[in-house]
Amino acid sequence: MVTIIDVARAAGVAPSTVSYVLSGKRSISPQTRRVVEQSIRRLGYHPHAGARSLASSRTNVLALVAPLREDLTVMDFVAAVASAARDHDQDLLLLTKDEGPTALRRVISSALADAMIVLDVEAADPRLPTLLALGRPVVLIGTPSQPTGLTSVDLDYTAAGERCVEHLVDLGHRSIGMVGPAPAVYQRGVNSAFRFLRGLTDSAQAHGMLFRARPCGHNYDAVRDCLDALLRLEPTALVVHNESALPIVLAELHRRGLRVPADMSVVAVCSDTAATSGAVPLTTVSIPAAELGRLAVEMVIRQITGSTQPETRLLPPRLTPRASTASRP
Amino acid sequence: MVTIIDVARAAGVAPSTVSYVLSGKRSISPQTRRVVEQSIRRLGYHPHAGARSLASSRTNVLALVAPLREDLTVMDFVAAVASAARDHDQDLLLLTKDEGPTALRRVISSALADAMIVLDVEAADPRLPTLLALGRPVVLIGTPSQPTGLTSVDLDYTAAGERCVEHLVDLGHRSIGMVGPAPAVYQRGVNSAFRFLRGLTDSAQAHGMLFRARPCGHNYDAVRDCLDALLRLEPTALVVHNESALPIVLAELHRRGLRVPADMSVVAVCSDTAATSGAVPLTTVSIPAAELGRLAVEMVIRQITGSTQPETRLLPPRLTPRASTASRP
DNA sequence: CTGAAAGCGCTTACAG
């Protein structure tokens, strides 16, 4: 292995000088810098991460705690965080949600990472106290129901609900049904589910609209039952907050002879990919995974480099009208 | 931070003894072991990963190089590798495919990981020479077209193609259409695409069946065109090797008044989740992501701990009959 | 069965 001593010898300088060229922590004469950089390149030198971490107590590694279920949105977040991390010269350690609080403690205590980004936080999440106790830089993607003293970023789901209703009001709709996340999601206390529902409900009421919401599993029977229940109110529009159920919902509307958007408008909350891969491009409030991931990395790095106050950042929703919504039939 | 010296002091032994208790690399008296383990627990000691890596030249970290696109199967692989890694007390560093060969060199040279698991290898993959030159433990998930001197695991796609045809032959079908991966997949030279097609083609010919295959993008227009082309042969069965296009294919068959399986049998190559989330549970040859991920981790660890010969391991396909295939109409 | 000590490859005060 090529060490800093090899580079120093090749460049005719002290190892510390090589270190300072690399870190930029003190001024180096242009000639010295040039010679050192040349040697680094010529020898293919890469600093030993462990040695660096031992000496500096910085790993330049971020840990991402993700729920590794089959879910395109999760994949979006992982991709966004990975790419943002690299843009900031950080590597990414991947932890799975089911490893629980002990894994977080282990990773921080053994100096495998400097900071954590945590996806899919639940209402009474057992990792929250641990995260707080660790006293390390943390950013949650998602919003816990209680203030936790931790920094978080999320889509403003309340505003997203309102935005959906406004869009449908503008199109003249008077009755809306909502296909929600699976019952398990509500049981786990995933806050975004409640906030989106709240936004819809309040806004529907404010506009004097008929509104009914149902949780919905993502298998055929669950979707059929859900639609049976919703269609009793004779809605002319459906809001779907369940990416996995989405294709089934569309297939089932079709089966019932309800054309989108002629007979039924559909607004979905999902990734743009999911929205545009079906037969009819869907009007969406998209989950800005790329932006949230990037933001999370930036905020966690700000915490690493200087101390900051815990804050909650909610991104405003953006509704993109596509072919699945139209004026009330 | 709690160090090995703190533990040693608390237990009244030398630091080296604590180290040996942890590693099990020499015999320790039961009393000493007990006292040391107690101190470790009481103090909440976690060895410093960097220090350990520096002293032992082992990181206990595996690097996974994944294509982070929106794809449930990729997610399956990532989840499988992550969980298998933890079962072997390894942590996981996540690299993205688009970081290219330099990232691999960087990670190995700077001792961030001991070994690599690489997904989504292409025919003329620029990472292959680098991987070989690194001389580190590597397992590819997928099969390069040329023998590379690297170990790999994959589904036996040729056999998978044959299996699909046999299943349909048994049901009396005489004409089969195949909805393939996107043209870009063939252009990238993803070997599994060619091998699956080969298996289908050869087997169809051997059974004297009509067979036509088409690559297919995963948007509505592409699917419509693809089906237009395939249906000219009046197939009674479709094999779909394109998870993203799958829901669109089903929707489009429906639109054309073709009932599954009454008018058209469908066999899909995809994850079980994708197969069972639609209105009709699909007959599949499933991609055994969990098994492949686990196997890859085991093989790479075998390489780390003792040297081994490069080998290629192909898992036999398993066809699961579900509701989407039936006897020829 | 256990200890004392060298050494892994860096960073960073200390000194000039």
Next chain:
DNA sequence: CTGAAAGCGCTTACAG
């Protein structure tokens, strides 16, 4: 603007 040296927290021969 640069160097010599201590020290980060482990592991592992060496010794007994």
